[in-house]
Amino acid sequence: MRKYFISGIALVLVLAAGWTAFSDQDSQYLERLDNWAFESPRRPGAVFSHDDHIFDLDDDCSICHHVYEDGELVPDESSEDYYCSDCHSLKPAPDNGMPLEAAYHKLCRDCHFDRGQGPVLCGECHIKE
Ligand code: HEC
Ligand code: HEC
Ligand code: HEC
Ligand code: HEC
Structure with a gap:
């Protein structure tokens, strides 16, 4: 149970980092x-x-x-x-x-x-x- 919880958090962190990187990069291309x-x-x-x-x-x-x-x-x-x-x-x-x-x-x-x-x-x- 605890293991799933921790990997859940890890997944959220990975997604958040990915999203931040994506949106930072993306904002250069906004009109x-x-x-x-x-x-x-x-x-x-x-x-x-x-x-x-x-x-x-x-x-x-x-x-x-x-x-x-x-x-x-x-x-x-x-x-x-x-x-x-x-x-x-x-x-x-x-x-x-x-x-x-x-x-x-x-x-x-x-x-x-x-x-x-x-x-x-x-x-x-x-x-x-
Ligand atoms: C006559 C009404 C009107 C005027 C004037 C207007 N907007 Fe909008 N704007 C809208 C509407 C309606 C939406 C939502 C469009 C949609 O969701 O498709 C919107 C959406 C946006 C968005 C969200 C992203 C997008 O493009 O959907 C931005 C940013 C934006 N407007 C910036 C501006 C800026 C800057 C100006 C002035 C130069 C401006 N708007 C003038 C009606 C207007
Ligand atoms: C050819 C000249 C001209 C251009 C170009 C122009 N305006 Fe105006 N605008 C005026 C005049 C004249 C008025 C009426 C007097 C005033 O309130 O400044 C006005 C009024 C306005 C008002 C007040 C409207 C109200 O309801 O009271 C807004 C807001 C405005 N302009 C925004 C803009 C924006 C943003 C742009 C560029 C997209 C623009 N104008 C381009 C001449 C111009
Ligand atoms: C919601 C507001 C809005 C509408 C609707 C709108 N424009 Fe604009 N447009 C702008 C603004 C704000 C600028 C930037 C003006 C400035 O830099 O002084 C602009 C700039 C332009 C320019 C200058 C070149 C460029 O792209 O920067 C042209 C040409 C233009 N518009 C054509 C049009 C035509 C044609 C239409 C109708 C089909 C239209 N616009 C409708 C807000 C609008
Ligand atoms: C609906 C879109 C919109 C919102 C919300 C908005 N602005 Fe603006 N603002 C503009 C546009 C369009 C211009 C003129 C063109 C530009 O600066 O890109 C402008 C110009 C300015 C300028 C003059 C140019 C400069 O960079 O010195 C300042 C300062 C400013 N805005 C501050 C603010 C502040 C503070 C707020 C919130 C209280 C705000 N704006 C909310 C669209 C917006």
Whole structure:
């Protein structure tokens, strides 16, 4: 009985070690957002897969790549040729409302909250490299 118990523990340890090794190695291959626009990033770039975020058959890119005119969202127009940082500056500025970090967090995290799907904790998006 005791022997089985001990070999059970040994097996768990082997699996845990294997899993840690696997996930450490694996995290290098996760698709991440490029965080160059933050001059000295404090976190690893957030994990993000376009493929997992194309929800509807009509491929609505403007959910994230939006266009505003006079403060109003323009439906059916998208801005995927621009970086978020082209419009959202690092520091708050009078001419562009939401600074970059807040804009990312609001877009990404709010949707995950609202849908009850996708990560909402720091370490789940900024996964260690
Ligand atoms: C839903 C995903 C998500 C969650 C949850 C999230 N972030 Fe972020 N965060 C991002 C994205 C996307 C960016 C902008 C691109 C990047 O940095 O990869 C960003 C940028 C940042 C930045 C600015 C860039 C940098 O590295 O200095 C900081 C700081 C940051 N996040 C800290 C946090 C902290 C602290 C938490 C938890 C309270 C958190 N984030 C939770 C997605 C997330
Ligand atoms: C859930 C949000 C989201 C959706 C939906 C989305 N994108 Fe993106 N996309 C992003 C983010 C965030 C970036 C990084 C922007 C940056 O670096 O400033 C990006 C970057 C891009 C880029 C720049 C090249 C690259 O891959 O880094 C292209 C092109 C692009 N998206 C096209 C599209 C198209 C086409 C669609 C619709 C089929 C789409 N995106 C839907 C969030 C999204
Ligand atoms: C072509 C310019 C442009 C691009 C590119 C752009 N935005 Fe915006 N965004 C705006 C403007 C203008 C507003 C409205 C004023 C404001 O709140 O900053 C806005 C508003 C927002 C808001 C607030 C929406 C709300 O409900 O209040 C978020 C969040 C946001 N942007 C995130 C992003 C992210 C993340 C990206 C990149 C995927 C991005 N934006 C790309 C111009 C842009
Ligand atoms: C319009 C809603 C919406 C927006 C905006 C959004 N997400 Fe998600 N995200 C989801 C949903 C829904 C899932 C779950 C998808 C699934 O399980 O297939 C998800 C899943 C994820 C996951 C888990 C792994 C995966 O790909 O399934 C990560 C990481 C993630 N999102 C990061 C982000 C980041 C970073 C941003 C902002 C650049 C973002 N998301 C913007 C809805 C959204």
